[in-house]
Amino acid sequence: MPSSLAQPLLASLDRLQEGVLLYARDGRLVYANPSARALGRSHPLWSETDPRIEDLLPAHAPEQARAQERWSDYLSFGEGRTLAARLHALHDQDDQLLLLLQDPGLIREDDQELLRRHEELNVRLTAAQEQLLQAEKMASIGQLAAGVAHEINNPIGYVHSNLGSLQEYVGNLFALIDAYDRALRAPEPDELRAEIDATRERLDIDFISRDLPQLLTESRQGIERVTRIVRDLKDFSRSDRDNAWKLADLHAGLDSTLNIVWNELRYKATLEKQYGKLPMIECMQSELNQVFMNLLLNAGQAIEERGVISVRSGLGDGTVWIEIGDTGSGIAPDMLARIFDPFFTTKPVGKGTGLGLSISYGIVAKHHGRIEVDSEPGVGSRFRVVLPVRQPGSHG
Ligand SMILES: Nc1ncnc2c1ncn2[C@@H]1O[C@H](COP(=O)(O)OP(=O)(O)O)[C@@H](O)[C@H]1O
Ligand SMILES: [Mg+2]
Structure with a gap:
């Protein structure tokens, strides 16, 4: 051990992962910390009895270190390992030579560990985002549940009552058939004609023959409406799990x-729809539907009593835009910068989560698009979603 090295310094050197070796001017090893000794032993030339600098380094290394302050290179050790070596000449300390050995693999392993953790965090973050997205969607669907339930209940209600009428009508028709049957089998059918006329009248057959087809048409329409609502709900609550760009018709989604x-x-609100002619665009449709729903719900919630919600669309230069406008409260200029912040809401608990716009922003950004807002307090707001027709880097 070199007496020139103070005890606390030695203790620290002992703990280093890097190899530290000190050689006398003549190349004799005077100190090696434990890492260096372990490394040295795996070097084919390392001599256990009299380790010298030539064991590890090429002959010119000490001269170069003396002439140019330092020498550095990569050294091969046992088992195909490579170490980064740096040799310093300590001119003010008897020309001793200080050799530092570092395992680049060790550095890389640390980096790799960091990268792996980063990746893992990313995956978890993406999962959390996906969950948040789904949660907001479900919360919005929750808000809509009453309306949807009503919308489904209504046709089911009248289909049910129509079925009641139809049952009665069918009963009457069978009764009429019975009357005809009896007449047909009577010895003098003509004599029963008056009775049949009376039966027809009693059973309201004329009315039934007019009403029955109408009831059937109406019931069929009701069932179709329920089917459509359920399909829309399904479309809507689906998540684009495969995360792939697909060509979609924005108007159909809207x-x-x-x-x-x-x-x-x-x-x-009354709805004013003004669709332009749009090409199919590369997107994740159910995510965009969520954006439209957020904007539409916000528009509705901004309207106090009665107002107009307008939905417009058009084609730009390689882009399409969808605009949702309202004649609602508008947004104060000092709020405008904050509305896309997560959890920013001016609505009471239960009504607003403050997530709608921030999630919409994220979805649109992922589509390489943007959301523009134009709002005037007391007059209304316009949210315009601008989206590229094709996604950059995809070949669809
Ligand atoms: N069309 C709009 N008119 C007026 N204010 C709006 C409109 N859209 C959004 N805002 C404002 O932005 C805030 C954030 O919206 P959002 O992120 O959808 O959350 P939430 O609707 O749950 O409050 C709303 O609370 C509201 O103050
Ligand atoms: Mg909202």
């Missing part, structure tokens, strides 16, 4: 979203 949301808004 319409099915409107079908669901409108149950909630119809009492407050």
Whole structure:
């Protein structure tokens, strides 16, 4: 052990992962910390009895270190390992030579561990985001549940009552058939004609023959409406799990979203629809539907008593835009910068989560698009979603 090294310094050197070796001017080893000794032993030339600098380094290394302050290179050790070596000449300490050995693999392993953890965090974050997305969607669907339930209940109600009438009509028709049957088998059928006329009258057959086809048409329409609502709901609550860009018709998505949301808004707002001609665009449709739903619900919630919600669309330069406008409260200029912040809401608990716009922002950003807002307090707001027709880097 070199007496020139103070005890606390030695203790620290003993704990280093890097190899530290000190050689005398003549190349004799005077100190090696435990890492260096372990490394040295795995070097084919390392001599256990009289380790010298030539065991590890090429002959020119000490001269170069003396002439140029330092020498450095990579050294091969046993088992195919490579170490980064740095040799310093300590001119003010008897020209001793200080050799530092570092395992680049060790550095890389640390980095790799960091990368792995980063990756893991990313995966978890993505999962959490996906969950949040789904949760907000479900919360919005929850808000819509009453409207949707009403919308489903209504046709089911009249289909049910129609079935009651139809049952009665069928009973009457069978009774009439009975009357004809009896007449047919009577010895003098003509004599029963008056009776049949009376029966027809009693059973309201004329009315039934007019009403029955109408009831059937109406019932069929009711059932179709329920089917459509259920389909829209299904479309809507689906998540784009495969996370792949697909060509989709934005208007179809908007319409099915409107079908669901409108149950909630119809009492407050009239709808003005003005669609341009749009190409199919590369997107994740159910995510965009969620954006439209958020914007539509916000528009509805901004309207106090009665107002107009407008849905417009158009084609830009390689982009399409969808605009949802309202004649509601508008947004104060000092709030405008915050509305996309997560959890920013001006609505009472239970009504607002403050997540709608921040999630929408994320979805649109993922689509390489943007949301523009134009709002005037007391007049209304316009949210415009601009989306590229094709996603960069995808070949669809
Ligand atoms: N169309 C709109 N008109 C007026 N204010 C709006 C409109 N859209 C959003 N805002 C404001 O932005 C806030 C955040 O919206 P959002 O992220 O959807 O959360 P939430 O609707 O749950 O409050 C709303 O609380 C409201 O103050
Ligand atoms: Mg909202």
